[in-house]
Amino acid sequence: MVKQERAARTRRALIHAAAEVFAEMGFVPASLGAISARAGVSNGALHFHFANKSMLAEAVEVKAAETVRRLTETTRARHGDSLQGVVDGMHALIGALADDVVVRAGFQLAGDITRRAESPLRQEWQRWVDDSLHRAQHAGALATGVSWRDAARVVVAVTVGLEVLGGEDSSWLSRQSVTRVWELLLPLLSDRQDMGGLVPSGSRAPGAVPPPRAQSRLTRPEW
Numbered sequence: 001m002v003k004q005e006r007a008a009r010t011r012r013a014l015i016h017a018a019a020e021v022f023a024e025m026g027f028v029p030a031s032l033g034a035i036s037a038r039a040g041v042s043n044g045a046l047h048f049h050f051a052n053k054s055m056l057a058e059a060v061e062v063k064a065a066e067t068v069r070r071l072t073e074t075t076r077a078r079h080g081d082s083l084q085g086v087v088d089g090m091h092a093l094i095g096a097l098a099d100d101v102v103v104r105a106g107f108q109l110a111g112d113i114t115r116r117a118e119s120p121l122r123q124e125w126q127r128w129v130d131d132s133l134h135r136a137q138h139a140g141a142l143a144t145g146v147s148w149r150d151a152a153r154v155v156v157a158v159t160v161g162l163e164v165l166g167g168e169d170s171s172w173l174s175r176q177s178v179t180r181v182w183e184l185l186l187p188l189l190s191d192r193q194d195m196g197g198l199v200p201s202g203s204r205a206p207g208a209v210p211p212p213r214a215q216s217r218l219t220r221p222e223w
Helices: 002-025 032-039 043-049 053-079 083-099 101-110 120-138 148-166 175-189 192-197
Strands: none
Touching: 002 032, 002 043, 002 053, 002 101, 032 043, 032 053, 053 083, 053 101, 053 120, 083 101, 083 120, 083 148, 083 175, 101 120, 120 148, 148 175
């Protein structure tokens, strides 16, 4: 049991170290030596768990996908089939990209064309957005004439854009950036009756500490 726990700790340390190195250097320049040194283990210990760099990259993406799945499942449990769930889901994902190096590295690896590997990570996010907006339309939360498919494509494209831009400038991964996106999108996507209850800056779970900025509620502009 002790040996198994030690092996599990070493594996977790290697995945986290690999995420840090991949996020800093990219997949191609990163070396197994740099990753093992960052994790504080020998090269032999690394090769015991991962035969090569590609397997490490896959492990980082799988771990990142688990985190994304946990965030989206929590959001779905809180908000059901509402548009607020999609708003909060994007806030949660962008927050994770800003704060969690494994999620950040996972998405970076997913977009690395040199790997030629199909990523479960962006697919995980797209499936959730598709399903959430399909549910929202079925529940009558989308404005008349708005297709859930079109809305999902926009939300996924914006999310990936923020992720890519955030790799160069972290301000793109701020709560304010995501809030501005939803202040523009929600008046176009949402049913008029639901507008007053939507919070583009993200709602918060009961008992959670409120964000530094005051939350803004959405009103539809009169055009």
